[in-house]
Amino acid sequence: MRKTRAAEFRRAAQLGAQDAADSQALAMAAVYDLWQPGKAYGGEGQPRIVRRPSGRLYRCQSPHTSQAGWEPETAQALWTAIAGGEAGTEEDPIPAARGMEYEYGLYYLDPEDDKVYLCERTGEAAGSKVVLQYLPHELIGHYFTAAQA
Numbered sequence: 001m002r003k004t005r006a007a008e009f010r011r012a013a014q015l016g017a018q019d020a021a022d023s024q025a026l027a028m029a030a031v032y033d034l035w036q037p038g039k040a041y042g043g044e045g046q047p048r049i050v051r052r053p054s055g056r057l058y059r060c061q062s063p064h065t066s067q068a069g070w071e072p073e074t075a076q077a078l079w080t081a082i083a084g085g086e087a088g089t090e091e092d093p094i095p096a097a098r099g100m101e102y103e104y105g106l107y108y109l110d111p112e113d114d115k116v117y118l119c120e121r122t123g124e125a126a127g128s129k130v131v132l133q134y135l136p137h138e139l140i141g142h143y144f145t146a147a148q149a
Contacts, residue, residue, distance in 0.1 A: 018048045022082045025049055025057055032057060037068045041078075049082070056097065057082040073098060076133045090116060090147050096136050104128045107147060110136045116147040 017024075017031045025032070035050040035058070042048055042060035049059050050072060058072035058079040072079035076099025086094045088106030093116045096108040102119045105126030109116055117136035121143050124130075136144040 020049070022059075023085070025059075025082055026085055029055065029057055035066065035072055037066050037070070040065045050079075056095075058099075075099075076131075080131060090118075093147075098135060099131065099133055101129050101131045102143070104130070108136050108144070113137050117144040118147055119144055 017028060020028070029051060032049050032051040033047060035052060040046045040063070041050070042063035046063070047060070049057055051057055052072060056073075058081055060078065061080055062078050064070075064078055069075075070078060072081070079099055081097035081100035083094050083100060086092045088094050088103065088108075090107045093107040093109040096102075096110050096117075102108065104119050104121060104124045107116050107118050112135055115137065117140070119136070121130075130143070132139065132143060140146065
């Protein structure tokens with residue numbers, strides 16, 4: 001009985017957490033289930049935020065039933081990475097991921113080359129945002145410039 005009640009409370013917390021803002025979701029990351037294949041995501045009453053073994057959270061962008069090969073980090077049309085609590089400064093850059101929402105004027109740490117990049121683009125104001133399916137080192141001169149080392 002106690003185990004069933006605890007499971008009910010956990011499920012209620014998970015459902016309530018599905019509409020959390022990014023900062024709130026990051027503060028309660030353990031509430032979210034791990035992504036798994038063969039599960040419906042993004043529809044009414046279905047999970048919209050999932051956790052990966054790395055600890056990174058992703059928000060569902062389009063309702064679908066998952067399948068192997070459609071993991072959040074590889075199916076960017078379906079998922080957007082939720083950025084961490086980093087300041088986005090050159091000293092405290094945000095870990096970059098494919099399919100995440102980048103903000104112009106902030107710094108990102110590229111996981112493939114371990115370098116820091118500034119998100120900037122001619123004609124875009126600081127604070128504007130863009131979802132990109134590539135890592136910063138792949139978009140130098142288009143959306144990013146290398147930070148001074």
